[in-house]
Amino acid sequence: MRIPEIHDEFKHKFFISRTSTIEQVVDMVMEELGLAKSFPIPGAGAIEYVVEEVWTDGNQESKIQFLPA
Secondary structure (H helix, E strand, O other): HHHHOOOOOOOOOOOOOOOOHHHHHHHHHHHHHHOOOOOOOOOOEOOOOOOOOOOEOOOOOOOOOOOOO
Protein backbone atom coordinates (compact mmCIF):
# COMPACT_ATOMS: atom_id res chain seq x y z
CA MET A 1 0.00 0.00 0.00
CA ARG A 2 1.09 3.52 -0.57
CA ILE A 3 1.28 6.13 2.17
CA PRO A 4 -1.85 8.28 1.71
CA GLU A 5 -0.23 11.42 3.15
CA ILE A 6 2.47 11.33 0.45
CA HIS A 7 1.12 11.83 -3.06
CA ASP A 8 2.68 9.95 -6.00
CA GLU A 9 4.29 13.09 -7.49
CA PHE A 10 6.05 13.98 -4.20
CA LYS A 11 9.79 14.55 -4.68
CA HIS A 12 12.44 14.76 -2.00
CA LYS A 13 16.19 14.35 -2.42
CA PHE A 14 18.11 12.00 -0.19
CA PHE A 15 21.86 11.64 -0.40
CA ILE A 16 23.14 8.15 0.33
CA SER A 17 26.47 6.45 -0.11
CA ARG A 18 27.25 3.30 -2.05
CA THR A 19 27.92 1.56 1.22
CA SER A 20 24.49 2.39 2.68
CA THR A 21 22.29 -0.60 3.35
CA ILE A 22 18.61 -0.67 2.42
CA GLU A 23 17.82 -0.82 6.13
CA GLN A 24 19.79 2.40 6.71
CA VAL A 25 18.04 4.10 3.77
CA VAL A 26 14.57 3.06 4.96
CA ASP A 27 15.37 4.23 8.53
CA MET A 28 16.65 7.57 7.19
CA VAL A 29 13.53 8.10 5.05
CA MET A 30 11.22 7.15 7.94
CA GLU A 31 12.95 9.63 10.23
CA GLU A 32 13.16 12.44 7.65
CA LEU A 33 9.49 12.15 6.61
CA GLY A 34 8.16 11.33 10.07
CA LEU A 35 6.68 7.98 9.04
CA ALA A 36 5.16 5.69 11.66
CA LYS A 37 6.98 2.52 12.69
CA SER A 38 3.77 0.77 13.71
CA PHE A 39 0.01 1.18 13.40
CA PRO A 40 -1.49 3.29 16.19
CA ILE A 41 -3.76 0.41 17.17
CA PRO A 42 -2.90 -1.86 20.12
CA GLY A 43 -1.60 -5.21 18.86
CA ALA A 44 -1.53 -4.12 15.18
CA GLY A 45 2.20 -4.71 14.74
CA ALA A 46 5.00 -3.02 12.83
CA ILE A 47 4.76 -1.43 9.39
CA GLU A 48 7.15 -2.83 6.78
CA TYR A 49 8.51 -0.29 4.30
CA VAL A 50 10.25 -1.25 1.05
CA VAL A 51 12.34 0.52 -1.57
CA GLU A 52 11.36 0.18 -5.20
CA GLU A 53 13.62 0.96 -8.13
CA VAL A 54 12.40 3.75 -10.40
CA TRP A 55 14.40 5.37 -13.16
CA THR A 56 13.89 7.70 -16.09
CA ASP A 57 15.85 8.07 -19.32
CA GLY A 58 14.57 10.90 -21.44
CA ASN A 59 10.88 10.16 -22.02
CA GLN A 60 11.17 6.54 -20.90
CA GLU A 61 10.39 5.47 -17.36
CA SER A 62 10.92 2.18 -15.56
CA LYS A 63 8.05 -0.25 -15.57
CA ILE A 64 7.50 -1.81 -12.18
CA GLN A 65 6.40 -5.42 -12.38
CA PHE A 66 5.04 -7.26 -9.38
CA LEU A 67 5.73 -10.96 -9.45
CA PRO A 68 3.39 -13.40 -7.72
CA ALA A 69 4.57 -14.48 -4.28
